[in-house]
Amino acid sequence: MSTIAAISTPNTPGGIAVIRISGENALDVAEKIFIPAGGKNVSEMKGYTCAYGCAYDEKERLDDCILTIFRAPHSYTGEDTAEISCHGGLYVTKRILRAALKNGAVNAQSGEFTKRAFLNGKIDLTQAEAVMDIISAKGEKELRIAENLREGATYKKVKGISDDLMNMLGSLAAWTDYPDEDIPEVEPGYLLANLEAVRVRLESLIKNYDSGRLLRSGISTVIVGRPNVGKSTLFNCLSGCERSIVTDIAGTTRDAVEETVKLGDITLRLIDTAGIRQTFDKIEKIGVSIAEQAISSAELVIAVFDGNKDISEDDINIINKINLINSIAVINKSDLETIIDRGILEKYFKHIVYLSAKENNGIDKLKEEIEDIFMLNEKFFQDATVANERQKKCIDVCIDNVNKAIHAIENGEMLDAVNVLIDYAEQSLLELTGEKITDAIVNEVFSRFCVGK
Numbered sequence: 295m296s297t298i299a300a301i302s303t304p305n306t307p308g309g310i311a312v313i314r315i316s317g318e319n320a321l322d323v324a325e326k327i328f329i330p331a332g333g334k335n336v337s338e339m340k341g342y343t344c345a346y347g348c349a350y351d352e353k354e355r356l357d358d359c360i361l362t363i364f365r366a367p368h369s370y371t372g373e374d375t376a377e378i379s380c381h382g383g384l385y386v387t388k389r390i391l392r393a394a395l396k397n398g399a400v401n402a403q404s405g406e407f408t409k410r411a412f413l414n415g416k417i418d419l420t421q422a423e424a425v426m427d428i429i430s431a432k433g434e435k436e437l438r439i440a441e442n443l444r445e446g447a448t449y450k451k452v453k454g455i456s457d458d459l460m461n462m463l464g465s466l467a468a469w470t471d472y473p474d475e476d477i478p479e480v481e482p483g484y485l486l487a488n489l490e491a492v493r494v495r496l497e498s499l500i501k502n503y504d505s506g507r508l509l510r511s512g513i514s515t516v517i518v519g520r521p522n523v524g525k526s527t528l529f530n531c532l533s534g535c536e537r538s539i540v541t542d543i544a545g546t547t548r549d550a551v552e553e554t555v556k557l558g559d560i561t562l563r564l565i566d567t568a569g570i571r572q573t574f575d576k577i578e579k580i581g582v583s584i585a586e587q588a589i590s591s592a593e594l595v596i597a598v599f600d601g602n603k604d605i606s607e608d609d610i611n612i613i614n615k616i617n618l619i620n621s622i623a624v625i626n627k628s629d630l631e632t633i634i635d636r637g638i639l640e641k642y643f644k645h646i647v648y649l650s651a652k653e654n655n656g657i658d659k660l661k662e663e664i665e666d667i668f669m670l671n672e673k674f675f676q677d678a679t680v681a682n683e684r685q686k687k688c689i690d691v692c693i694d695n696v697n698k699a700i701h702a703i704e705n706g707e708m709l710d711a712v713n714v715l716i717d718y719a720e721q722s723l724l725e726l727t728g729e730k731i732t733d734a735i736v737n738e739v740f741s742r743f744c745v746g747k
């Protein structure tokens with residue numbers, strides 16, 4: 295494999311930048327462009343040691359640097375690796391990279407260092423994907439999921455299931471391949487019990503998938519309610535700025551306004567909608583219809599009610615338009631006297647929060663309820679889960695084949711047919727961990743990485 299080089303730090307000025315060189319000739323390249331101040335010989339440096347010195351482009355002195363050496367296989371990529379830390383200026387960093395390229399290295403492709411770690415057996419494919427998740431994590435929860443994945447929690451679970459399928463395949467092969475030997479026929483009951491157990495474990499791996507996905511992509515959320523209950527005030531309170539028009543004249547918010555807001559670690563893709571009510575105003579009518587569309591496609595609905603007023607017919611009309619599964623009733627204006635009949639709301643909503651949008655009170659409770667709805671609680675982090683659509687697809691294919699194998703046994707089909715289905719199930723798990731995978735999929739996974747990682 296060629297020796298690759300790239301700038302591993304962001305493409306922006308900073309305190310320090312790192313140029314990473316990896317491959318068979320990494321140390322030769324480093325030796326040609328870096329001279330240690332203390333007279334050390336780069337090619338004789340041990341792994342995990344550093345040298346202070348200077349980077350050069352031929353005779354031109356470029357910068358004072360630190361060179362760190364990693365010896366194969368004890369490096370990130372599993373290959374000999376040299377990392378040059380220089381001052382974090384864009385020009386000087388690019389010059390050092392250019393010097394490395396002049397002296398035998400080639401430009402690394404996106405994610406190529408991690409791809410090599412995978413190809414050299416340092417990590418499985420789920421752990422490689424976790425590296426990118428760590429880099430793109432926007433909060434503690436996302437980071438914890440990515441860390442679990444990187445530590446191999448998902449890999450270990452998948453490997454355990456894969457080993458069980460292998461055992462079944464082994465028993466079936468022994469019986470079908472050596473018909474003359476006195477090997478007892480595989481009991482369908484044994485296969486059924488094992489396949490059922492495998493299915494339960496597979497289902498537990500994908501049960502939290504949607505929660506993780508929503509944590510990464512944000513939850514599309516609409517705030518609904520009749521005019522003047524405080525939707526815009528709540529929207530502004532969540533987004534921390536005055537984006538919607540807040541007035542006490544009913545019907546002033548006419549189009550859907552979108553904003554991404556962070557509520558702790560949760561990202562809400564908030565859509566503020568026109569107050570829904572019976573209206574004869576043409577423009578307001580358009581706003582109302584936008585609101586109705588937003589409600590039907592939202593992943594979370596926050597239905598706002600004025601706690602200082604009785605529930606009206608308009609409130610009930612709105613409740614009837616919402617998918618109540620992922621919805622929260624917010625009883626707003628809790629700073630005023632509470633008049634609203636909570637009992638009526640309890641008939642419709644499992645999650646009810648008292649809040650004063652005007653005084654920014656009760657937002658923490660709203661956050662807790664959202665975490666509860668999407669199961670983003672402690673339990674979520676204890677369970678290994680699949681992290682992306684690729685992994686989810688592999689588990690789906692596996693479950694599908696396990697189900698087919700179960701039906702085949704129940705219908706008394708030949709064990710040869712069952713064998714094929716279990717084999718398909720096994721193959722999809724090997725694809726998930728990357729043990730058996732096409733180059734196209736590997737390239738696709740790593741193309742999403744940044745250069746230098």
Ligand code: GDP
Binds near residue numbers: 522526527545650
């Ligand atoms: P929308 O039509 O539902 O978007 O309602 P607005 O956000 O425009 O608010 C309507 C009126 O209610 C404004 O005068 C707000 O200041 C007031 N309001 C909103 N939230 C609260 C609250 O929590 N407490 C009190 N006392 N007034 C509020």
